[in-house]
Amino acid sequence: DQQVKQNSPSLSVQEGRISILNCDYTNSMFDYFLWYKKYPAEGPTFLISISSIKDKNEDGRFTVFLNKSAKHLSLHIVPSQPGDSAVYFCAASRNSGAGSYQLTFGKGTKLSVIP
Amino acid sequence: NAGVTQTPKFRVLKTGQSMTLLCAQDMNHEYMYWYRQDPGMGLRLIHYSVGEGTTAKGEVPDGYNVSRLKKQNFLLGLESAAPSQTSVYFCASSTGQGTDIQYFGAGTRLSVL
Numbered sequence: 001d002q003q004v005k006q007n008s009p010s011l012s013v014q015e016g017r018i019s020i021l022n023c024d025y026t027n028s029m030f031d032y033f034l035w036y037k038k039y040p041a042e043g044p045t046f047l048i049s050i051s052s053i054k055d056k057n058e059d060g061r062f063t064v065f066l067n068k069s070a071k072h073l074s075l076h077i078v079p080s081q082p083g084d085s086a087v088y089f090c091a092a093s094r095n096s097g098a099g100s101y102q103l104t105f106g107k108g109t110k111l112s113v114i115p
Numbered sequence: 116n117a118g119v120t121q122t123p124k125f126r127v128l129k130t131g132q133s134m135t136l137l138c139a140q141d142m143n144h145e146y147m148y149w150y151r152q153d154p155g156m157g158l159r160l161i162h163y164s165v166g167e168g169t170t171a172k173g174e175v176p177d178g179y180n181v182s183r184l185k186k187q188n189f190l191l192g193l194e195s196a197a198p199s200q201t202s203v204y205f206c207a208s209s210t211g212q213g214t215d216i217q218y219f220g221a222g223t224r225l226s227v228l
Contacts, residue, residue, distance in 0.1 A: 004157070034216065043119070043205055043219030044158070089157060102173070103217060105157030 003027045004092050006106035014114050019077040021109050023090030026071065030092035034103070035064060035075050038087045047088070048075070080113045087111070117141050121206050121220035128196045128227045136191040136223050138206030144218075145211035147189035148173075149181060151202040152222075158205060164189055165211060196227045 005024045013019045023033075031052040036044035050057040050064045050073065057064050063076045077084055090106040119140045128134055138147065145166050150158040160173030164183040178200060180192045189208075193200060203224050207217040 006157075009155075036219075041221070043207075043221045045219070046216045049216065102160060102163070103158075105159075107155060107157045 001026070002106075003030075004090055004104050004106040006088075006090055006109050008109050009107070010110040010112070012112045012114060013080045015082055016079045019075075019080045019084065019111055019113070021075040021077075021088050021090075021111065023073045023075075023106055024071055025073075025092050027092070027094065027104075028071070029094045030104070031095070032093040033064070033066060033073050034091045034093065035062075036089040036091060036105075038089060038108070044089055077111075080111075082113050082115050085111055085113045119206055119208055119218055119220035121204075121223050123223060124221070125224050126226070128193075128225065130197060130227060132196050133192070133194050134196065134225075135193075136204055136206075136225075138189045138191070138208075138220060139187055140189075140206075140208040140218075141187065142208060142210075142218065143186070144208035145186070146209045146215075146217075147183065148207040148209075148217060149179070149189065149191045150205045150207065151175065152205060153202050161191065161204075196225075198227045201225060201227045 034049040035047040038044045066073045087108045091103045148163040149161040162181040167186040206220045209215045209217045
């Protein structure tokens, strides 16, 4: 059973417009959420995160919103740039005991920003 | 800054062969992880380690073994490779301080024929 779902495999956006990537989760034990960006033939790189005690976190062009009651988070990129074209993974973290935190990843959304 | 380095980058194995993937990090991180990524799938945790000399099973541990003899290295072993283990393998590390960020290597693309 998928605990972190990214229901849109792909998204195309015009340069300069807003990109909105969505993520839903089912496990209420998740208390920290992260977005990773991945270019082809590279490893994922951390983009932005949010704690479950917050509903918004902003870093430059990137904003993550968390709606705990709906178990939903979204990543907003404004304005979108061609260099943002990549696969974006949503990940959720929970304390799995003995001080370790495991990440559960969604399947990813491929964002294409069209010049 | 090297960060997390994985070797090799590519490998082709025949069914039944064995191999070891090496992950090295130079950030003095306590925690290290091995993931696999298959087409259309997210990253799935194979094994992880919360410190030198410790290992634990993740979501998909079957067919793999790991060792963490040194803090900076985390080895992933396939004793008898199977076609189902064809995948891209990623290693990651983190400080282990609370809900921390994991830093990933560039990946190893493995094909088992």
